[in-house]
Amino acid sequence: MSGQKREKDLNIFGKLYIPEIAKGMALTLKNMFRPNVTLQYPEVKFEPPASYRGRPVLVQENNGVERCVACGLCSRVCPALAIEVQASETELEKERYPVKFEINMLRCIFCGFCEEVCPEEAIVMSKEYELVFKNRNDAIFGKDKLLIPVENLKDRLEFLRKFK
């Protein structure tokens, strides 16, 4: 037990900590001249990559009509029961549209199942991550907040086509 030399048994140099302090200072000095990665949020916003799962949104085509046909699969697959859809009939060829589409952002867990199950690529995960509410009712997003023009979602739709 006594004869064995252990790593923590330091010699005189080691006991003075001088080499270690020097090493540490060198690392600090090195990093001082590296490019800055810290973002000054909220002054500077983080721009997530296409694979990022922000809040789910509905795709709005250029003619102003939503892609959604209110099939209710997102609502069925949602493990947190965040989505409520009410369908109705439309004269358009798609026959069905959501007269009400609500996502309770307090329930949403950003798993992306709704996007995965959607047969129309109508609900996708956006890059939006700033979700602040003052009360429960504000956290229920209706069609007014969910519909996003298709141009603003190009990144994600491309990503889905490539990797889904």
Add this chain to the structure above:
Amino acid sequence: MPTLTVDGKQIEFKQGQTIIEAARFAGIEIPHFCWHPSLSISGNCRVCLVEIEKMPKLAISCSTYATEGMVVHTHSQKTVEARNAVMEFILINHPLDCPICDEAGECKLQEYAYVNGKGESRFEEIKVRKEKRVQLGPHIKFDGERCISCSRCIRFSDEIAKKNQLTFVQRGDKVTITTFPGESFDNPYTLNTTDICPVGALTNQDFRFKSRVWEMSKTDSICVGCSRGCNTEVWVRNNEILRLTPRHNEDVNSYWMCDRGRLETFKNVNAGDRIDGTYIRREGQLQKVSWGEALNVTAKSLKDYKSSEIAFIGSAYATCEDNYVLAKFAKSLGVTNIDFADHIIPGDQDDILIREDKTPNSLGAELVGVRPVASGMNFSAILKGIKEGKIKALYVMEEDVISLDKEWQSAIGNLDLLIVHASNENKTTALADIVFPASTFAEKNGTFVNFQGRVQRIRPAVATEEMDRALDGMEMSRWDKFGTGFDRWMQGHKFDSKPSWKIFVALSQLLGFKMKFNMAEEVFAEMSNSNSAFKGLDYDVVGKHGAQLKIKQTANA
């Protein structure tokens, strides 16, 4: 009994049964589209092909009769391959539009495609286009592309509804269904075709796109449209009834129900004119008051009249329990003037389902004693009594007496006190002094006796303030199970109503003859103890399919 072997299991069959029937009876389900137990055999879908030993080729089990010693394989390699091929063939021209199809979730084609389909198609050409959204009669939308030409709807209208209104036109892959020239698909039973349609080709216009089937809870109930008492299922989402469908009961309605019963008997449950809470007339206006106040005022004012000055009107729309407690309540007050109104539309009857008695429980109301006792007044005598001023207080349970005829309208002014139980606002509640909110058939437990003398149960499907979905053991959908009060899809309105019998029980406490019923089941238990017609019955015995009462059949039954 002769036996045959299906999948290595020896099963008995009756002479004349087909393989599919014998197997179904033994609990082995052979896939089928065109075959239906109540319709003739067509044999066009070919999905029920099975391998039968010693037969050279596969045979369709729906039209091959079972014979002694037959050995059938429904899961052999040959059968499965044939079934997959048939599925692939049927799916060639079937659109891939399950997301917008109402049938999704209860679609036979969808189910079998999961079980027997290959998951891919070799068909690369363009699918045949046919007419979509065709209005086929007043209640039905037809989608030609989804149709797999099983002919169930055609056979139904020929054989069950007895109206030849539908037919195939064109040939090959262009074949489609239409009405005969100049005809509309408008018989009283059309909506049954939406139930038996194995795909979403025929859809219910009234229910179209209202909800996905998996989002609703379904509760066994009874149709209140006429004295047939068709067995039904009540489909509810967010505490709102969205549709009724028939439930199989060979003794009453088989697999069917009429369109009127299906469409018109549930709309009042969530209507805007529901009576929500108790009302008392003050300064000429009906004012909402608490239950306690309404009950106290009622009890106090009933004491002001002699028993000969009071009359009770029961209802053939209410359950046996409601009527029994009403009769018991009247008896405790010493009132002998008790009766209920008939709602018979002479001639509006057929030998399929529809009955001319438009109430679900006239036999039940009579059996439990809502008929004048000894020298008491009957319905028309009560009216006469009101006119002559002999009857001063009228207690009406779930009956719109003023709408019955003009004489009531003029007579009602002679009354000093009019107490009404009603579920919805009507002409009688508009003139009432005290109004109690009655629960509808979809909000309470109870029993109806149909024209055959068959007692059948209704169960609560819609929650009220006094009936909690979870605590009172009502059917729950996935949404009901996991929802909280903060979820909008849980915030469907709950009406402040009670079953009529509960209101009488509460009143009896105040009038000093305590009736001790807490559940409808207890009322029924007392009925079965005191009434020979209900002897030996309880809710478990009545069960899902009802029980025949031991009574003499009425002449017109």
